[in-house]
Amino acid sequence: MSRIAYFGPQGTFTEQAARRLAPGEELIPAETIPAALAAVRSGAADAACVPIENSVEGAVTATLDSLSEAEPLIAVAEVLLPVHFSVLTRPGTTEIRTVASHPHALAQVRHWVEANLPGARPVATSSTAAAAVAVDAGDFDAAVTAPVAAEHYPLEVLATEVADVRDAKTRFLLVRAPGELPEPTGADRTSIVAAATNRTGALAELLTELAVRGINLTKLDARPTRNNFGEYRFFLDFEGHVTEPRIGDVLAALRRRCRNVRFLGSHPRADNGTTEIEPGAANEDFTDAIAWVESVRKGAQA
Template identity: 50%
Template structure:
């Protein structure tokens, strides 16, 4: 029976997302106290895969997850899922508005409900928890008076819904990814995403050169973010999401070119795009510019091709 780690305790949005994936059917679910703990469980072999949030439509990326994905040993994304995020205010039975002096939630939950809390509970002390479900557990234990949480947490912890739809931005969604040790990627579907991270020399035009390797091959960049490299001042990882699959010629050429150009490239997986996120397909479209000849030497070309072959077979090169 496979073991799948997720941000716990029971009742988190992450658990809801994980249960939507086919990999969760018949699996043992392992709750973890934080997103770094989920990644650690996979790296240490205590879980076969782990589900973590990577970005939401209000607050953007989840920094601990981005930072964790470029750690060692390597991990790759094998699937993604996007779910709507709806917040309610949970309290112990019988709680009145005047009784609510403390409110807890995950940092992203606080960010998405800050306006409602300020307008309706202006004197409440807002506290951060490791997850929205842990915030609900804190209410049940009497540690705080209310929690901005998922509706399902009310059932898990015997709480009442004091207020519904308390999010400041209705229609918010969060994207979750399932990560696992490197293996052969899922086969191309024609609507795939490839995620990678790269570092490049700090000089004028270096980022432009990186992006050009994608543009000249007609590859659509859907997300780019920078994160500082720990213990290396003024150096950054560039995290990128692109349409396409490592097995496709255009994406393979682009990855090999980045391997030649960049100081370091971390391939973080090719996988089917989640329902509702379909783009224009993953192939080079008509009219895409021709790929220019590279000035890299034969040794760099050979090394890049060997690295690409390793990625396609499930290794990391």
């Protein structure tokens, strides 16, 4: 049985994602996202499940930063989960002065809290389930949690289906040490983090490498390198799998152009997206073109 570290404690959305991505495996809760990834780097876990992107609040920056630092890890699978929340309180609570949750969750229920718990002060906790633990301990009055948290903690359900934006979703990754890659499926996603040189047009050039090969970008985030003010790393997700000639070709180009490129994995997409192929950008076009250059070099044709 594999050991899967996940951003916990028990009852987080990430735990639900881990159950979907690694059914039947042993799940080990970690208090923070960096701790879940560190467990894989140290060998304490075989893989980790972490959130990467929410449709309302955007990137989960702790995941981006942790993936770009220390030993490289690669994403081998992803899952999209619908996100709506329950609000839990200690039995007998009459007044709610504090509402605790993960900052991403608080941002997704801001209007609901203003309308339904006027005057309640939002308080950030390390995760939604950590908020439930803190409410149980008497630290805060209400927790905004995943619905499943109500099954793990002795709290009362004040409200369900809470969400300012209907149909919100969070994407989660299953991450492990570099090794064998998942097979290409025809609807894959490749992720990299690149440190472009700090000069005019560097980011535009990087994106142009994708555009000229007809490769569709699905996400772009920038995070500070934390070394020099104004210096950023770019996280790029795009359609395709590293084993495809057109994706290999763009990775080689980015490797030439950037100070540093880290491969963060190729895996099947969970959003039912199809891969768009521009004219001249199919894998056969790349293979044919390379074969033609080879034949020219050998003097077989011009």
